[in-house]
Amino acid sequence: MYILHHTPDSAALIVRLVLEELGLPYEIAPLDRDGGALDSASYRKLQPLGKVPALETPDGTMFETAAILLHLSEIAGKLAPAPNTPERGQFLKWLFFTSSNLHPVAMNYYYPHRVAGQENAEAAKAHASATLKSLMQTLEDMVAVAAPDWLSTSPSILGYYIAVLMRWLSEPCPAKDYPALHKILLALETRPAAITCAQAEGLGNTMFSNPY
Ligand SMILES: N[C@@H](CCC(=O)N[C@@H](CS)C(=O)NCC(=O)O)C(=O)O
Known part of the structure; x- marks a missing residue:
């Protein structure tokens, strides 16, 4: 089980989309940003800069969006050209x-x-x-x-x-x-992954092409 530390419509959305697309089991751990959750000692242990996202994985906590995305894609063997391919x-x-x-x-x-x-x-x-x-x-x-x-x-x-x-x-x-x-x-x-995330975060049905 992955635990995604999350605020809506933040970089955590990118990770959520990929978790959904890969069908990996995850839970959302909501962060009360206005209440100072990003600056709390407990969150800084997960993400030392107090940024979103952090992802708890079976192999330890990860941060940095691109690193998380690459890691998930490598585990699943999907959503990126495989290592040792020309692409x-x-x-x-x-x-x-x-x-x-x-x-x-x-x-x-x-x-x-x-x-x-x-x-x-x-x-x-x-x-x-x-x-x-x-x-x-x-x-x-x-x-x-x-x-x-x-x-x-x-x-x-x-x-x-x-x-x-x-x-x-x-x-x-x-x-x-x-x-x-x-x-x-x-x-x-x-x-389907995007539709699920859009519904969960209330982002409408053209969330990328015509967001607001
Ligand atoms: N390099 C980090 C940047 C993450 C980042 O900037 N997250 C933003 C949300 S999109 C954030 O936490 N903003 C809160 C703040 O800076 O106070 C990553 O790729 O994960």
Whole structure:
């Protein structure tokens, strides 16, 4: 049994989608963020930075979204090209591109005061917005040109990661501006795993392509 420490519509949603898609047994452990749960000593033992998600697994607690996704995909042998296949390196490259660039800059977009102070928050948000558009276009160009099967036509851990980021970023980066990525979002949001998670978190039936 996996235990997913969770706040709604956060990076825990990405892990939940993948647990659902893989049919792995899990329980949700809700975190009272407004009540300070992320800063509690007990949660910091699971996630030292007080971020969401943390996942308790039979082999110990994990944090970092991309590491959790890779781990689950390796256990199940699904949702990513297998190790020692020609596609694996390309897949890893774009997975880490997403976790090292898109995800942190998305956080800067939502919490610009954290990186620049309240007095510079507007400029920091504008900077994050421009960076996000450029990063998203880089992904879009890759998909439009290379159309890798592991992202364009098959559900994957990377697809779900990008889909949730695009949900959050529909303001600076509307999905319709990125047609190749938009197609992936449309396919993913009709999958039973996505429908289950959307219902559980009250996110509607176009949670990736037209979230708000
Ligand atoms: N590098 C971490 C980042 C996780 C992260 O930024 N989580 C956000 C939610 S999407 C969070 O915990 N935000 C709460 C906060 O920063 O106060 C990961 O990939 O898991």
